[in-house]
Amino acid sequence: MSYTGHFRVWRGDAEGGELKDFEVEVNEGEVVLDVIHRLQATQAHDLAVRWNCKAGKCGSCSAEVNGRPRLMCMTRMSVFAEDETVTVTPMRAFPVLRDLVTDVSFNYAKAREIPSFVPPPGLAPGEYRMAQQDVGRSQEFRKCIECFLCQDTCHVVRDHEENKPDFAGPRFLMRIAELDMHPLDAAAETGLDRARTAQDVHGLGYCNITKCCTEVCPEQIHITDNALIPMKERTADRKYDPLVWLGDRIFRRDK
Incomplete structure (x- = not known):
């Protein structure tokens, strides 16, 4: 027919x-x-x-x-x-x-700005061990095929060209969230706070969780609910929770 x-x-x-x-x-x-x-x-x-x-x-x-x-x-x-x-x-x-x-080179430039996985000290690659639950959490994000539809539909990028220098977009904020959740990532031991960097360097605060990125994802990744919102919550805890603030000051003083 x-x-x-x-x-x-x-x-x-x-x-x-x-x-x-x-x-x-x-x-x-x-x-x-x-x-x-x-x-x-x-x-x-x-x-x-x-x-x-x-x-x-x-x-x-x-x-x-x-x-x-x-x-x-x-x-x-x-x-x-x-x-x-x-x-x-x-x-x-x-x-x-x-x-x-x-021309999607904007996305490749943003990818280069994301600090990569930091291997745990004292372990060779073949010695990594993770609980299946932790594998499942990050596996969802690894389904990304980098079609950049989420980047295209995000109004922060789509409607405001001036935001591009300061905003990584949902695809790469999701990458930061994946690494921040990774149980073997040793970035914190090198002084890198991924969630705080997402806020201060990669523009997490620009995202107002409209879920438009999730709606267009062909791999049905729950970008907003499973990556961006949890990272926003962790960032808010570290930045505004008085107990976390006090703990950071005491920890740094001990150092």
């Missing part, structure tokens, strides 16, 4: 562009990326689109479909009515390179 689908696709580059209308064949069981490929093959041969695995695991084909950040390879055409116009645009939070391809 097939029908003629109505598509509006953004065409342009860093200098500007516009939405253009196309009528493309849609077959049963197809996803948006299938139709974009058919459009590229039959009508818009120079259409730029980034993709790789077409299996929802590489995170390459991120775009906005009818205004919602999605993976095109995981967005089935069956969710749209046959007479509905499907609008495909590049991720709004990042500079456009061409057509549906954006």
